[in-house]
Amino acid sequence: MDPMIVIFLMGGLGNQMFQYALGRRLAIERGIPLKLDLSWFGAQTLRQYRLGQFNIRAEIAQVKDLRYFDYITRKDIFARVFKKYQSYLPYYKRRFVKQIGNGFDPAINNVTNKVLLKGYWQSEQYFKTIEETLRQDFQLKSALITDYQHLVAKIQSGESVSIHVRRGDYVHNLRTNSVHGICSMEYYQKAVDLIRSKIPDPLFFIFSDEPEWAQENFHLEIPFIIVPNEGENSDVQQLHLMSLCNHHILANSSFSWWGAWLDNSPNKIVIAPSKWFASERIKNDDLLPNGWIRL
Numbered sequence: 001m002d003p004m005i006v007i008f009l010m011g012g013l014g015n016q017m018f019q020y021a022l023g024r025r026l027a028i029e030r031g032i033p034l035k036l037d038l039s040w041f042g043a044q045t046l047r048q049y050r051l052g053q054f055n056i057r058a059e060i061a062q063v064k065d066l067r068y069f070d071y072i073t074r075k076d077i078f079a080r081v082f083k084k085y086q087s088y089l090p091y092y093k094r095r096f097v098k099q100i101g102n103g104f105d106p107a108i109n110n111v112t113n114k115v116l117l118k119g120y121w122q123s124e125q126y127f128k129t130i131e132e133t134l135r136q137d138f139q140l141k142s143a144l145i146t147d148y149q150h151l152v153a154k155i156q157s158g159e160s161v162s163i164h165v166r167r168g169d170y171v172h173n174l175r176t177n178s179v180h181g182i183c184s185m186e187y188y189q190k191a192v193d194l195i196r197s198k199i200p201d202p203l204f205f206i207f208s209d210e211p212e213w214a215q216e217n218f219h220l221e222i223p224f225i226i227v228p229n230e231g232e233n234s235d236v237q238q239l240h241l242m243s244l245c246n247h248h249i250l251a252n253s254s255f256s257w258w259g260a261w262l263d264n265s266p267n268k269i270v271i272a273p274s275k276w277f278a279s280e281r282i283k284n285d286d287l288l289p290n291g292w293i294r295l
Contacts, residue, residue: 001114003032004027004035004065005033005115006036006061006069009038009041011047011120012254013235013255016049019121020034024127024130025127035065036058038060050235053140054139090110091107094115095114096118097115104286122284123286124261148238151241155244160246161202162259163204163206164255165188165207165251166255182252188249194293205227205241211229243260252273257287270289
């Protein structure tokens with residue numbers, strides 16, 4: 001098998017971006033190909049592969065690429081024994097590395113040049129060294145739709161602030177809700193007040209997977225615009241719009257994390273919930289970059 005970094009992709013758009021970012025950094029440093037294993041999406045109804053909407057630099061892993069790692073998906077006794085054996089090896093001897101815990105793991109730098117990586121890798125420490133490369137990779141392939149093009153001028157006309165309201169499975173799926181929970185209106189009000197204390201005449205843009213709910217329930221005494229969901233690629237296009245804003249109020253979501261991170265303004269204010277997970281058992285102290293405000 002030729003050298004390659006293979007990333008097992010899973011989750012929504014933001015999670016896929018974290019996973020790609022780690023793989024891209026390792027592939028660049030080693031001068032070898034990055035390939036994406038999309039097998040997880042075959043059994044999914046809520047999630048789809050979304051990175052294809054960006055100018056990423058990776059190939060889709062083919063069956064022949066994954067044969068070297070086939071024991072990962074097998075259920076037989078030999079595969080179970082091999083996986084257990086692999087878990088005791090140092091990273092530089094493993095074919096397969098599964099993330100343990102949520103914080104930054106510097107040992108990932110020791111993986112071999114023939115490895116499949118499975119995890120969420122939610123820390124910029126995994127890819128900070130290729131920051132500008134990733135900003136280029138995560139540019140849209142297609143032009144913004146007309147309605148969103150009209151919003152660009154408004155976003156760029158003054159002190160624009162993105163507000164992300166994540167609902168969807170965070171609200172309607174009991175298991176997901178128990179892990180993540182949702183941000184309270186009190187959090188959003190405090191974040192808005194903090195922005196207004198620092199920025200003159202801000203204009204707020206509310207991004208949500210349930211814009212109708214946001215329209216009915218956001219009673220903030222501020223000028224704001226609800227960004228509508230338009231078409232099947234509204235997620236990647238909204239992420240681009242979010243990155244054009246000057247400042248950001250995040251939900252506990254990797255989607256708005258990336259919207260804020262892709263904004264390369266040195267003077268941006270980014271506010272994030274101090275409690276990212278509902279479950280007290282889950283922590284990631286490496287999730288938020290230095291300079292972001294926990295509220």
